[in-house]
Amino acid sequence: MSTSELPQGPSALEPLVQAAREGDHRAFDELVRRTYVETYTLALRLTAHEEDARDVVQETYLRAWRGIGSFRGDAQFTTWLYRITANTAYTSVKRRRRHRADALDAMIHDPAEMRLDAQPEESAQQSAMLDRLSVALDQLPPKLRVLVVLKDVYGLSHEEIAEELGISVSAAKVRLHRGRKKLRDLLYDEARPNHGTDGGIEHAV
Amino acid sequence: MQCDDVARILPEAVGGGAAVEDSVQRHIDSCLRCQAELARYRKMLRGLQLLRTRYLEPAPGLVAQTLALIEEAGEREARRAILSGKRMAYAGAIGGAAVAAGAAATVVIVHRARRKAVPAAG
Numbered sequence: 001m002s003t004s005e006l007p008q009g010p011s012a013l014e015p016l017v018q019a020a021r022e023g024d025h026r027a028f029d030e031l032v033r034r035t036y037v038e039t040y041t042l043a044l045r046l047t048a049h050e051e052d053a054r055d056v057v058q059e060t061y062l063r064a065w066r067g068i069g070s071f072r073g074d075a076q077f078t079t080w081l082y083r084i085t086a087n088t089a090y091t092s093v094k095r096r097r098r099h100r101a102d103a104l105d106a107m108i109h110d111p112a113e114m115r116l117d118a119q120p121e122e123s124a125q126q127s128a129m130l131d132r133l134s135v136a137l138d139q140l141p142p143k144l145r146v147l148v149v150l151k152d153v154y155g156l157s158h159e160e161i162a163e164e165l166g167i168s169v170s171a172a173k174v175r176l177h178r179g180r181k182k183l184r185d186l187l188y189d190e191a192r193p194n195h196g197t198d199g200g201i202e203h204a205v
Numbered sequence: 206m207q208c209d210d211v212a213r214i215l216p217e218a219v220g221g222g223a224a225v226e227d228s229v230q231r232h233i234d235s236c237l238r239c240q241a242e243l244a245r246y247r248k249m250l251r252g253l254q255l256l257r258t259r260y261l262e263p264a265p266g267l268v269a270q271t272l273a274l275i276e277e278a279g280e281r282e283a284r285r286a287i288l289s290g291k292r293m294a295y296a297g298a299i300g301g302a303a304v305a306a307g308a309a310a311t312v313v314i315v316h317r318a319r320r321k322a323v324p325a326a327g
Contacts, residue, residue, distance in 0.1 A: 025279065029272055036271065040263040045256070054263060058271045065275050130259060133252045152220065152253040173217070180216035180246070188245055 017077045020068050028068060032061050035078065039085055045149045046089035048138040049096065056092050060085045079156075086150055087164040093142040136186040144179035151176050206232040211239045219246040 013034065019027035039060055043053035063084050071080055137145055146165065150156045156164075162172040206228045218225050233239045 028275070032271055032275070033268055036268050037260050037262065040267065041259075041261045044261050044263075050264075054267055054270075057263070057267060058274050061271050062274060062278055065278070126255070129252055130255060133249070133256060134259075137256075148253065152250055153256050155257075176220075177217045180219075180249070184216070184246060184249055187249060 013077050017068075017071070017073070021071060021073075023069070028065055031077070035081060036061075038078065039081060042082060042085050042149070042154065043089050045134075045137065045153065046086065046146055047092055047096070048142075048145065052089075052092050052096060056085060056089045059088045059092075063088065082150070082154055082156060083160060083164045086146065086156070086161070090146055090165050093146065132187065136183055139186055140179055140182055144175055144182055147172060147176040148179040148183060152180070208232075208236060208238055208242075211236070212242060215239075215242060215246055219243065220250060 013031060016027045016031050016034070020031055036057060040053060040057050043056040043060070044050065047053050047056060060081065064081060067084075071077070137148065140148065147161065150161045150164075151158070158169050158172045158176075162169045165172070167175075211229055211232055214225070214229060218229070233243060
Protein backbone atom coordinates (compact mmCIF):
# COMPACT_ATOMS: atom_id res chain seq x y z
CA MET A 1 0.00 0.00 0.00
CA SER A 2 1.40 3.39 -0.94
CA THR A 3 1.46 6.32 1.41
CA SER A 4 -0.88 8.33 -0.79
CA GLU A 5 -3.63 5.85 -0.12
CA LEU A 6 -3.43 6.33 3.59
CA PRO A 7 -6.10 8.57 5.12
CA GLN A 8 -5.37 12.27 4.82
CA GLY A 9 -6.29 15.36 6.74
CA PRO A 10 -9.80 16.75 6.30
CA SER A 11 -8.58 19.89 4.52
CA ALA A 12 -6.98 17.79 1.79
CA LEU A 13 -10.40 16.34 1.01
CA GLU A 14 -12.35 19.61 0.90
CA PRO A 15 -11.93 20.41 -2.83
CA LEU A 16 -12.94 16.86 -3.69
CA VAL A 17 -15.95 17.00 -1.37
CA GLN A 18 -17.04 20.28 -2.95
CA ALA A 19 -16.68 18.87 -6.46
CA ALA A 20 -18.50 15.68 -5.51
CA ARG A 21 -21.36 17.71 -4.03
CA GLU A 22 -21.69 19.43 -7.39
CA GLY A 23 -22.05 16.09 -9.14
CA ASP A 24 -18.47 15.33 -10.15
CA HIS A 25 -18.38 11.52 -10.13
CA ARG A 26 -14.63 11.34 -10.55
CA ALA A 27 -14.15 13.50 -7.47
CA PHE A 28 -16.33 11.11 -5.48
CA ASP A 29 -14.34 8.14 -6.79
CA GLU A 30 -11.18 9.86 -5.57
CA LEU A 31 -12.77 10.39 -2.16
CA VAL A 32 -13.45 6.67 -2.00
CA ARG A 33 -9.85 5.88 -2.86
CA ARG A 34 -8.51 8.25 -0.22
CA THR A 35 -10.79 7.22 2.63
CA TYR A 36 -11.56 3.53 2.15
CA VAL A 37 -8.82 2.26 4.46
CA GLU A 38 -10.18 4.34 7.33
CA THR A 39 -13.75 3.36 6.53
CA TYR A 40 -12.81 -0.30 6.34
CA THR A 41 -10.93 -0.06 9.63
CA LEU A 42 -13.97 1.39 11.37
CA ALA A 43 -16.29 -1.15 9.74
CA LEU A 44 -14.06 -4.03 10.82
CA ARG A 45 -13.80 -2.74 14.38
CA LEU A 46 -17.57 -2.40 14.56
CA THR A 47 -18.52 -5.72 12.98
CA ALA A 48 -15.47 -7.80 13.97
CA HIS A 49 -16.09 -9.74 10.78
CA GLU A 50 -14.11 -9.24 7.58
CA GLU A 51 -16.81 -10.17 5.07
CA ASP A 52 -19.38 -8.00 6.82
CA ALA A 53 -16.91 -5.13 6.98
CA ARG A 54 -16.42 -5.25 3.20
CA ASP A 55 -20.19 -5.21 2.69
CA VAL A 56 -20.50 -2.32 5.12
CA VAL A 57 -17.85 -0.34 3.23
CA GLN A 58 -19.66 -0.81 -0.07
CA GLU A 59 -23.04 0.08 1.39
CA THR A 60 -21.55 3.09 3.16
CA TYR A 61 -20.12 4.58 -0.02
CA LEU A 62 -23.30 3.85 -1.93
CA ARG A 63 -25.27 5.77 0.70
CA ALA A 64 -22.68 8.52 0.74
CA TRP A 65 -22.80 8.81 -3.04
CA ARG A 66 -26.59 9.12 -2.95
CA GLY A 67 -26.46 11.63 -0.10
CA ILE A 68 -23.42 13.73 -1.02
CA GLY A 69 -25.61 16.35 -2.68
CA SER A 70 -27.36 17.00 0.61
CA PHE A 71 -24.17 16.95 2.70
CA ARG A 72 -24.07 20.49 4.02
CA GLY A 73 -20.51 20.44 5.23
CA ASP A 74 -21.43 21.32 8.82
CA ALA A 75 -19.24 18.45 9.96
CA GLN A 76 -16.08 17.10 8.41
CA PHE A 77 -16.61 14.71 5.52
CA THR A 78 -14.87 11.93 7.44
CA THR A 79 -17.14 12.41 10.46
CA TRP A 80 -20.15 12.26 8.16
CA LEU A 81 -18.71 9.08 6.68
CA TYR A 82 -18.14 7.59 10.17
CA ARG A 83 -21.78 8.16 11.00
CA ILE A 84 -22.97 6.44 7.84
CA THR A 85 -20.53 3.60 8.52
CA ALA A 86 -21.78 3.29 12.09
CA ASN A 87 -25.39 3.18 10.99
CA THR A 88 -24.68 0.63 8.27
CA ALA A 89 -22.49 -1.54 10.50
CA TYR A 90 -25.02 -1.51 13.30
CA THR A 91 -27.70 -2.74 10.90
CA SER A 92 -25.29 -5.39 9.67
CA VAL A 93 -24.45 -6.55 13.18
CA LYS A 94 -28.12 -6.87 14.10
CA ARG A 95 -28.86 -8.78 10.89
CA ARG A 96 -25.94 -11.13 11.43
CA ARG A 97 -27.04 -11.88 14.97
CA ARG A 98 -30.43 -12.88 13.64
CA HIS A 99 -29.31 -14.99 10.70
CA ARG A 100 -25.98 -16.56 11.42
CA ALA A 101 -24.98 -19.41 13.66
CA ASP A 102 -22.59 -18.71 16.50
CA ALA A 103 -20.14 -21.09 14.89
CA LEU A 104 -19.34 -18.38 12.40
CA ASP A 105 -17.88 -16.38 15.21
CA ALA A 106 -14.89 -18.65 14.92
CA MET A 107 -14.13 -16.83 11.68
CA ILE A 108 -13.66 -13.56 13.50
CA HIS A 109 -10.43 -12.05 12.36
CA ASP A 110 -7.33 -11.63 14.39
CA PRO A 111 -6.53 -7.92 14.14
CA ALA A 112 -2.92 -8.62 14.97
CA GLU A 113 -2.59 -10.50 11.70
CA MET A 114 -4.42 -7.96 9.60
CA ARG A 115 -3.12 -4.63 10.72
CA LEU A 116 -0.78 -2.60 8.59
CA ASP A 117 2.85 -2.48 9.53
CA ALA A 118 3.19 -0.81 12.87
CA GLN A 119 4.26 2.80 12.90
CA PRO A 120 8.02 3.01 13.39
CA GLU A 121 7.59 4.95 16.60
CA GLU A 122 5.26 2.34 18.02
CA SER A 123 7.23 0.29 20.50
CA ALA A 124 6.97 -3.47 20.55
CA GLN A 125 5.38 -3.32 23.98
CA GLN A 126 2.81 -0.78 22.90
CA SER A 127 2.15 -2.74 19.75
CA ALA A 128 1.48 -5.87 21.78
CA MET A 129 -0.86 -3.92 24.03
CA LEU A 130 -2.81 -2.55 21.07
CA ASP A 131 -3.12 -6.06 19.68
CA ARG A 132 -4.55 -7.22 23.01
CA LEU A 133 -6.89 -4.28 23.08
CA SER A 134 -8.11 -5.07 19.56
CA VAL A 135 -8.74 -8.68 20.48
CA ALA A 136 -10.57 -7.66 23.66
CA LEU A 137 -12.71 -5.21 21.69
CA ASP A 138 -13.77 -8.01 19.37
CA GLN A 139 -14.83 -10.05 22.38
CA LEU A 140 -17.25 -7.41 23.55
CA PRO A 141 -20.94 -8.00 22.79
CA PRO A 142 -21.68 -6.13 19.52
CA LYS A 143 -24.03 -3.61 21.13
CA LEU A 144 -21.39 -2.58 23.64
CA ARG A 145 -18.50 -2.75 21.17
CA VAL A 146 -20.20 -0.29 18.82
CA LEU A 147 -20.42 2.27 21.62
CA VAL A 148 -16.84 1.88 22.79
CA VAL A 149 -15.46 2.07 19.25
CA LEU A 150 -17.50 5.10 18.22
CA LYS A 151 -16.97 7.05 21.44
CA ASP A 152 -13.52 6.06 22.68
CA VAL A 153 -11.75 5.28 19.42
CA TYR A 154 -13.44 7.69 17.00
CA GLY A 155 -14.57 10.40 19.38
CA LEU A 156 -18.20 10.71 18.28
CA SER A 157 -20.51 12.41 20.77
CA HIS A 158 -23.21 10.55 22.69
CA GLU A 159 -25.78 12.49 20.67
CA GLU A 160 -24.26 11.56 17.30
CA ILE A 161 -24.00 7.92 18.30
CA ALA A 162 -27.55 7.80 19.64
CA GLU A 163 -28.88 9.33 16.45
CA GLU A 164 -27.10 6.90 14.15
CA LEU A 165 -27.97 3.83 16.20
CA GLY A 166 -31.56 4.88 16.78
CA ILE A 167 -31.28 4.76 20.57
CA SER A 168 -31.67 7.36 23.31
CA VAL A 169 -28.70 9.34 24.59
CA SER A 170 -29.14 7.79 28.03
CA ALA A 171 -29.11 4.29 26.50
CA ALA A 172 -25.91 5.21 24.69
CA LYS A 173 -24.33 6.32 27.97
CA VAL A 174 -25.40 3.16 29.78
CA ARG A 175 -24.02 0.93 27.03
CA LEU A 176 -20.75 2.85 26.96
CA HIS A 177 -20.44 2.44 30.72
CA ARG A 178 -21.04 -1.30 30.45
CA GLY A 179 -18.73 -1.59 27.46
CA ARG A 180 -15.83 0.10 29.24
CA LYS A 181 -16.35 -2.02 32.33
CA LYS A 182 -16.49 -5.23 30.31
CA LEU A 183 -13.41 -4.24 28.32
CA ARG A 184 -11.55 -3.47 31.51
CA ASP A 185 -12.49 -6.90 32.85
CA LEU A 186 -11.36 -8.60 29.65
CA LEU A 187 -8.02 -6.84 29.79
CA TYR A 188 -7.21 -7.16 33.46
CA ASP A 189 -9.35 -9.76 35.18
CA GLU A 190 -9.51 -12.40 32.50
CA ALA A 191 -5.89 -12.21 31.40
CA ARG A 192 -4.53 -15.62 30.43
CA PRO A 193 -1.26 -16.87 31.92
CA ASN A 194 0.74 -15.94 28.82
CA HIS A 195 -0.83 -12.49 28.85
CA GLY A 196 0.03 -11.58 32.38
CA THR A 197 -1.32 -8.24 33.46
CA ASP A 198 2.11 -6.88 34.16
CA GLY A 199 3.32 -7.65 30.68
CA GLY A 200 0.28 -6.30 28.92
CA ILE A 201 -1.54 -3.04 28.97
CA GLU A 202 -0.43 -2.24 32.49
CA HIS A 203 2.97 -0.91 31.47
CA ALA A 204 2.65 -0.42 27.78
CA VAL A 205 0.75 2.82 27.34
CA MET B 206 -17.56 5.95 50.20
CA GLN B 207 -16.28 2.45 49.45
CA CYS B 208 -13.96 1.13 46.72
CA ASP B 209 -16.91 -0.71 45.16
CA ASP B 210 -18.82 2.55 44.88
CA VAL B 211 -15.88 4.16 43.12
CA ALA B 212 -15.49 1.15 40.82
CA ARG B 213 -19.09 1.60 39.68
CA ILE B 214 -18.52 5.26 38.87
CA LEU B 215 -15.11 5.06 37.20
CA PRO B 216 -16.08 3.69 33.75
CA GLU B 217 -18.18 6.79 33.09
CA ALA B 218 -16.17 9.32 35.05
CA VAL B 219 -12.81 8.46 33.54
CA GLY B 220 -13.72 9.76 30.11
CA GLY B 221 -15.10 12.99 31.48
CA GLY B 222 -18.62 11.71 31.01
CA ALA B 223 -19.69 12.44 34.56
CA ALA B 224 -18.71 14.95 37.18
CA VAL B 225 -16.86 13.39 40.09
CA GLU B 226 -18.19 14.29 43.50
CA ASP B 227 -15.78 15.57 46.12
CA SER B 228 -16.35 12.51 48.28
CA VAL B 229 -15.30 10.24 45.39
CA GLN B 230 -12.25 12.34 44.66
CA ARG B 231 -11.26 12.33 48.34
CA HIS B 232 -11.58 8.56 48.47
CA ILE B 233 -9.43 8.09 45.36
CA ASP B 234 -6.82 10.48 46.70
CA SER B 235 -6.48 8.36 49.82
CA CYS B 236 -6.92 4.86 48.33
CA LEU B 237 -4.11 3.15 46.44
CA ARG B 238 -6.42 0.45 45.14
CA CYS B 239 -8.75 2.99 43.51
CA GLN B 240 -5.81 4.99 42.17
CA ALA B 241 -4.56 1.83 40.48
CA GLU B 242 -8.02 1.17 39.09
CA LEU B 243 -8.25 4.71 37.74
CA ALA B 244 -4.83 4.31 36.13
CA ARG B 245 -6.01 1.12 34.41
CA TYR B 246 -9.01 2.89 32.91
CA ARG B 247 -6.90 5.83 31.77
CA LYS B 248 -4.42 3.51 30.09
CA MET B 249 -7.22 1.61 28.46
CA LEU B 250 -8.74 4.82 27.07
CA ARG B 251 -5.36 6.02 25.87
CA GLY B 252 -4.90 2.70 24.08
CA LEU B 253 -8.32 3.01 22.47
CA GLN B 254 -7.42 6.48 21.20
CA LEU B 255 -4.24 5.06 19.69
CA LEU B 256 -6.29 2.49 17.79
CA ARG B 257 -7.83 5.39 15.87
CA THR B 258 -4.78 5.67 13.64
CA ARG B 259 -4.00 2.00 13.47
CA TYR B 260 -5.40 1.17 10.10
CA LEU B 261 -6.44 -2.28 9.00
CA GLU B 262 -5.78 -3.33 5.46
CA PRO B 263 -8.67 -4.81 3.45
CA ALA B 264 -7.99 -7.64 1.03
CA PRO B 265 -7.36 -6.40 -2.53
CA GLY B 266 -10.29 -5.53 -4.72
CA LEU B 267 -12.47 -3.63 -2.28
CA VAL B 268 -12.03 -0.24 -3.93
CA ALA B 269 -12.65 -1.61 -7.41
CA GLN B 270 -15.78 -3.44 -6.22
CA THR B 271 -17.06 -0.36 -4.44
CA LEU B 272 -16.50 1.94 -7.42
CA ALA B 273 -18.14 -0.60 -9.74
CA LEU B 274 -21.13 -0.80 -7.42
CA ILE B 275 -21.50 2.97 -7.38
CA GLU B 276 -21.17 3.17 -11.16
CA GLU B 277 -23.77 0.44 -11.59
CA ALA B 278 -26.15 2.20 -9.23
CA GLY B 279 -25.53 5.45 -11.09
CA GLU B 280 -26.35 3.88 -14.44
CA ARG B 281 -29.43 2.20 -12.98
CA GLU B 282 -30.68 5.48 -11.58
CA ALA B 283 -29.92 7.30 -14.81
CA ARG B 284 -31.91 4.66 -16.74
CA ARG B 285 -34.72 5.01 -14.23
CA ALA B 286 -34.69 8.78 -14.70
CA ILE B 287 -34.83 8.39 -18.48
CA LEU B 288 -37.65 5.85 -18.22
CA SER B 289 -39.44 8.07 -15.78
CA GLY B 290 -39.06 10.98 -18.25
CA LYS B 291 -40.41 8.83 -21.09
CA ARG B 292 -43.32 7.72 -18.93
CA MET B 293 -44.11 11.34 -18.20
CA ALA B 294 -43.98 12.11 -21.92
CA TYR B 295 -46.26 9.14 -22.71
CA ALA B 296 -48.64 10.14 -19.96
CA GLY B 297 -48.64 13.72 -21.25
CA ALA B 298 -49.34 12.57 -24.80
CA ILE B 299 -52.14 10.25 -23.69
CA GLY B 300 -53.59 12.96 -21.48
CA GLY B 301 -53.42 15.48 -24.32
CA ALA B 302 -55.06 13.05 -26.72
CA ALA B 303 -57.81 12.35 -24.18
CA VAL B 304 -58.47 16.07 -23.71
CA ALA B 305 -58.55 16.61 -27.46
CA ALA B 306 -60.92 13.66 -27.92
CA GLY B 307 -63.15 14.96 -25.14
CA ALA B 308 -63.21 18.42 -26.70
CA ALA B 309 -64.07 16.97 -30.11
CA ALA B 310 -66.86 14.86 -28.63
CA THR B 311 -68.24 17.90 -26.84
CA VAL B 312 -68.25 19.90 -30.08
CA VAL B 313 -70.06 17.07 -31.91
CA ILE B 314 -72.64 16.67 -29.15
CA VAL B 315 -73.30 20.41 -28.98
CA HIS B 316 -73.52 20.62 -32.76
CA ARG B 317 -76.04 17.75 -32.88
CA ALA B 318 -78.07 19.24 -30.08
CA ARG B 319 -78.30 22.56 -31.95
CA ARG B 320 -79.37 20.83 -35.18
CA LYS B 321 -82.16 19.06 -33.29
CA ALA B 322 -83.17 22.27 -31.55
CA VAL B 323 -83.51 24.39 -34.73
CA PRO B 324 -86.63 22.59 -36.27
CA ALA B 325 -88.33 22.49 -32.89
CA ALA B 326 -87.89 26.24 -32.57
CA GLY B 327 -89.18 26.86 -36.16
